[in-house]
Amino acid sequence: MAGAAGDKATVTQRADRVDVLVKSLPELDWCANPAEIKRKSLDYYWFSPVLRRELEAKSADAVVRPRNIDELRRIVAGCVGENLPVTLRGGGTGNYGQAIPLDGGVVIEMTACDRLLWLKHGVARAQAGIKLGALGELLAPQGWELRCMPSTYRMATLGGLFCGGFGGIGSITYGPLSAPGTVLGIQVMTVEAEPRVIELRSPEAMQHAHTYGTNGIILELEIALAPVHEWDEHFITFDDADAAFNVAQAVAQAPGLIKRETALFAPSVAKYFKKLAPHREAAEHAAIVVLAASNRETLEALVNQAGGRIAFRQSSEEARTRQHSLLEYCWNHTTLHALRSDKSLTYLQTTYEYGREREQLAAIARQTGDEVLPHLEFIRDEQGRVVCSGLPLVRYTTEKRLRELITLHRECGVGVKDPHVYTLEDGTRHGAMSPASLAAKRRFDPGGLLNPGKVRSWVTSKES
Amino acid sequence: MAGAAGDKATVTQRADRVDVLVKSLPELDWCANPAEIKRKSLDYYWFSPVLRRELEAKSADAVVRPRNIDELRRIVAGCVGENLPVTLRGGGTGNYGQAIPLDGGVVIEMTACDRLLWLKHGVARAQAGIKLGALGELLAPQGWELRCMPSTYRMATLGGLFCGGFGGIGSITYGPLSAPGTVLGIQVMTVEAEPRVIELRSPEAMQHAHTYGTNGIILELEIALAPVHEWDEHFITFDDADAAFNVAQAVAQAPGLIKRETALFAPSVAKYFKKLAPHREAAEHAAIVVLAASNRETLEALVNQAGGRIAFRQSSEEARTRQHSLLEYCWNHTTLHALRSDKSLTYLQTTYEYGREREQLAAIARQTGDEVLPHLEFIRDEQGRVVCSGLPLVRYTTEKRLRELITLHRECGVGVKDPHVYTLEDGTRHGAMSPASLAAKRRFDPGGLLNPGKVRSWVTSKES
Numbered sequence: 001m002a003g004a005a006g007d008k009a010t011v012t013q014r015a016d017r018v019d020v021l022v023k024s025l026p027e028l029d030w031c032a033n034p035a036e037i038k039r040k041s042l043d044y045y046w047f048s049p050v051l052r053r054e055l056e057a058k059s060a061d062a063v064v065r066p067r068n069i070d071e072l073r074r075i076v077a078g079c080v081g082e083n084l085p086v087t088l089r090g091g092g093t094g095n096y097g098q099a100i101p102l103d104g105g106v107v108i109e110m111t112a113c114d115r116l117l118w119l120k121h122g123v124a125r126a127q128a129g130i131k132l133g134a135l136g137e138l139l140a141p142q143g144w145e146l147r148c149m150p151s152t153y154r155m156a157t158l159g160g161l162f163c164g165g166f167g168g169i170g171s172i173t174y175g176p177l178s179a180p181g182t183v184l185g186i187q188v189m190t191v192e193a194e195p196r197v198i199e200l201r202s203p204e205a206m207q208h209a210h211t212y213g214t215n216g217i218i219l220e221l222e223i224a225l226a227p228v229h230e231w232d233e234h235f236i237t238f239d240d241a242d243a244a245f246n247v248a249q250a251v252a253q254a255p256g257l258i259k260r261e262t263a264l265f266a267p268s269v270a271k272y273f274k275k276l277a278p279h280r281e282a283a284e285h286a287a288i289v290v291l292a293a294s295n296r297e298t299l300e301a302l303v304n305q306a307g308g309r310i311a312f313r314q315s316s317e318e319a320r321t322r323q324h325s326l327l328e329y330c331w332n333h334t335t336l337h338a339l340r341s342d343k344s345l346t347y348l349q350t351t352y353e354y355g356r357e358r359e360q361l362a363a364i365a366r367q368t369g370d371e372v373l374p375h376l377e378f379i380r381d382e383q384g385r386v387v388c389s390g391l392p393l394v395r396y397t398t399e400k401r402l403r404e405l406i407t408l409h410r411e412c413g414v415g416v417k418d419p420h421v422y423t424l425e426d427g428t429r430h431g432a433m434s435p436a437s438l439a440a441k442r443r444f445d446p447g448g449l450l451n452p453g454k455v456r457s458w459v460t461s462k463e464s
Numbered sequence: 465m466a467g468a469a470g471d472k473a474t475v476t477q478r479a480d481r482v483d484v485l486v487k488s489l490p491e492l493d494w495c496a497n498p499a500e501i502k503r504k505s506l507d508y509y510w511f512s513p514v515l516r517r518e519l520e521a522k523s524a525d526a527v528v529r530p531r532n533i534d535e536l537r538r539i540v541a542g543c544v545g546e547n548l549p550v551t552l553r554g555g556g557t558g559n560y561g562q563a564i565p566l567d568g569g570v571v572i573e574m575t576a577c578d579r580l581l582w583l584k585h586g587v588a589r590a591q592a593g594i595k596l597g598a599l600g601e602l603l604a605p606q607g608w609e610l611r612c613m614p615s616t617y618r619m620a621t622l623g624g625l626f627c628g629g630f631g632g633i634g635s636i637t638y639g640p641l642s643a644p645g646t647v648l649g650i651q652v653m654t655v656e657a658e659p660r661v662i663e664l665r666s667p668e669a670m671q672h673a674h675t676y677g678t679n680g681i682i683l684e685l686e687i688a689l690a691p692v693h694e695w696d697e698h699f700i701t702f703d704d705a706d707a708a709f710n711v712a713q714a715v716a717q718a719p720g721l722i723k724r725e726t727a728l729f730a731p732s733v734a735k736y737f738k739k740l741a742p743h744r745e746a747a748e749h750a751a752i753v754v755l756a757a758s759n760r761e762t763l764e765a766l767v768n769q770a771g772g773r774i775a776f777r778q779s780s781e782e783a784r785t786r787q788h789s790l791l792e793y794c795w796n797h798t799t800l801h802a803l804r805s806d807k808s809l810t811y812l813q814t815t816y817e818y819g820r821e822r823e824q825l826a827a828i829a830r831q832t833g834d835e836v837l838p839h840l841e842f843i844r845d846e847q848g849r850v851v852c853s854g855l856p857l858v859r860y861t862t863e864k865r866l867r868e869l870i871t872l873h874r875e876c877g878v879g880v881k882d883p884h885v886y887t888l889e890d891g892t893r894h895g896a897m898s899p900a901s902l903a904a905k906r907r908f909d910p911g912g913l914l915n916p917g918k919v920r921s922w923v924t925s926k927e928s
Contacts, residue, residue: 255639
């Protein structure tokens with residue numbers, strides 16, 4: 001089996017095999033700098049103190065950046081020949097150690113395979129390594145943009161979004177990335193001695209979503225787009241917590257408001273937005289709302305009526321010129337801003353029950369005091385309902401207490417996707433891979449070389 | 465008070481006063497043909513056998529078509545001077561007698577005031593008399609379209625949509641026309657000896673929505689638009705009623721499908737779509753789904769999986785060339801197609817309870833058999849939920865039985881907007897005008913000259 005053990009002899013043998021591989025493919029763009037190899041073995045796993053402890057020592061033996069698919073094919077064939085673990089990497093912006101090799105081997109960084117292949121009828125096809133921000137720049141002049149993207153869009157890749165992302169900005173209109181109709185198809189390379197390239201259409205293609213690159217190497221993605229709008233970014237403040245929630249929810253629900261983002265932050269969270277501090281009083285709650293320019297007046301009326309104020313507004317064009325978008329305060333950028341100021345913080349990923357959001361938030365607040373700091377993100381779910389998800393900050397003390405807080409949320413009926421675990425099963429999959437996902441892995445990675453250890457149930461599954 | 469009585473002497477006096485008015489404004493475009501005066505005194509009220517009986521004898525004494533706002537001002541001043549009832553008319557496509565003068569007087573047809581005034585930042589401002597289809601033709605080259613419109617868009621005017629419409633096509637994405645963010649402002653002329661022109665912004669402007677032109681004369685509307693898409697029109701058929709409902713609801717709910725229309729028809733309703741007959745087996749249920757071209761493949765997968773078939777598809781471009789759009793089978797065009805074949809039919813307007821749609825539909829079916837023929841339209845409500853509304857056909861026998869059927873629906877928890885009444889109070893307003901609506905009427909029509917009788921509570925209100 002593919003190097004599950006980490007003992008010294010195995011590691012030495014593996015390093016030797018990597019040497020053989022690197023020497024056999026001297027024309028490739030191997031990373032020569034050990035510090036960079038270490039850096040490119042890690043992602044934003046350090047958002048979790050638990051993952052920091054578990055993963056900080058991990059490193060690839062080598063990092064390579066294929067310049068084209070033919071180079072990629074040679075690397076994959078070589079890794080299979082040498083029986084080496086292979087870990088795929090996009091922009092390295094994941095938070096769950098999804099790009100971290102658990103057992104060394106080769107990290108393949110996909111960022112040089114970054115072409116937009118075509119764009120027609122509101123659909124784009126691009127290589128997996130294209131950065132989302134760069135893709136957006138290519139789409140906008142044609143009147144299109146991504147339906148959803150993470151707050152890390154400047155660095156994150158399309159393949160990374162598919163393999164490890166949820167959606168994010170834009171999900172208030174288009175739902176999560178997994179909602180049928182957004183990802184239309186993918187092209188996948190098998191991890192075999194003679195790698196094959198296979199086209200999959202949705203829904204089959206979606207078996208490969210959010211699997212951290214463990215069931216085949218995504219080469220291309222075909223995605224349906226959203227019409228680009230002239231967006232206004234609003235930073236809105238409120239004295240009153242209820243008014244803030246009411247406005248954010250009303251905006252999120254309103255079918256007559258064309259929107260890209262609706263987020264809500266407690267004062268204890270908004271205080272970490274340093275550059276926005278001049279616009280907010282210390283005790284104020286804050287919302288970030290990104291709306292079509294045509295809805296500006298309606299938002300103003302709604303906010304004024306609720307006793308809030310639009311503390312800052314800029315167009316998406318101004319945001320671009322200033323290199324300062326309010327989108328980069330939302331989703332996990334909220335956590336990033338907070339962690340820059342206070343290393344003792346971490347976070348959870350939560351989903352409140354439709355219709356019981358307020359009650360559940362109050363129950364959590366009662367039981368946790370200032371240990372859990374509310375940050376809400378409104379989205380449409382796969383049934384088209386406007387639901388409330390969260391990335392609350394958590395004051396970290398011990399792992400035991402962190403687990404208790406997760407349990408406490410779940411006891412209140414709040415769903416938690418645990419960002420403090422690194423296997424596929426434990427994150428969003430309720431402890432088990434679906435048979436279809438495992439079948440996809442068997443088909444595209446029969447040797448189990450893709451980041452061994454990431455799919456906990458793989459060994460059992462192969463032997464069964 | 466403004467002519468509530470209809471006795472002979474009053475009518476003669478009124479006709480004399482109209483003569484005086486017409487003679488005092490000879491330069492205006494008065495309708496000379498009595499048959500045309502009769503025709504332009506009526507609308508699609510005949511969809512209701514009850515309204516047919518109650519309204520078919522109604523007629524204006526004169527019909528005039530102002531060519532500009534100055535002409536309109538002269539007409540209004542003249543009517544006030546002669547104390548004549550004034551009824552506003554757009555394309556005459558309403559179904560509730562909303563353009564029918566209950567007490568004679570002057571009908572003002574607004575269709576010559578039809579300019580698009582400006583279009584910027586996704587917002588258009590146009591005169592009330594512009595036809596929706598014509599407006600759409602002006603918007604499309606700039607990348608925009610109406611967020612919602614009735615199936616009568618070829619004939620219906622923008623002012624008519626605001627004064628008597630609900631939304632319709634497009635409401636599956638943008639909700640009803642009344643959803644905050646769509647109508648931004650209106651310009652209204654008062655009915656006074658010296659008519660004033662007043663700009664109202666929303667939400668205040670919305671006091672004037674759906675009041676059949678009884679609280680001021682709408683001159684201009686400012687509306688937020690939707691980005692235009694390359695639409696595909698699909699006619700989908702199913703052997704199985706449950707599969708048909710499931711697919712229509714799933715499409716309606718799916719946030720990853722960009723859509724403009726989702727309607728569902730029982731075989732007993734779809735049979736009236738003569739031109740679509742070659743595409744449908746007699747026993748098949750039918751859905752009409754209008755989706756962005758980028759979602760074509762996703763819809764196919766969904767339909768195939770459910771055992772349905774896409775019986776006919778055309779692009780919106782093909783629909784335009786063929787002068788045959790599937791949109792013109794939806795909303796009240798369904799009723800129109802049916803009435804062309806069977807004069808004994810009429811219809812209801814229903815709203816099913818969110819989450820209980822199927823149960824309520826089954827209860828109605830059990831209790832009414834083939835007396836009520838299901839036609840469903842999916843929309844987003846003002847809370848952003850995808851809900852199921854209906855325009856079921858009804859086999860009409862007596863008014864008493866029609867009332868029983870309405871009661872039966874309501875007893876099952878189904879909301880009914882009664883299309884068999886002609887006053888504002890009895891249609892969608894649960895029997896009473898809001899104080900704010902009455903205040904708006906007092907402000908813009910102090911003499912109560914706008915179609916007297918249409919607002920049942922007016923006299924009382926003025927005297928109180």
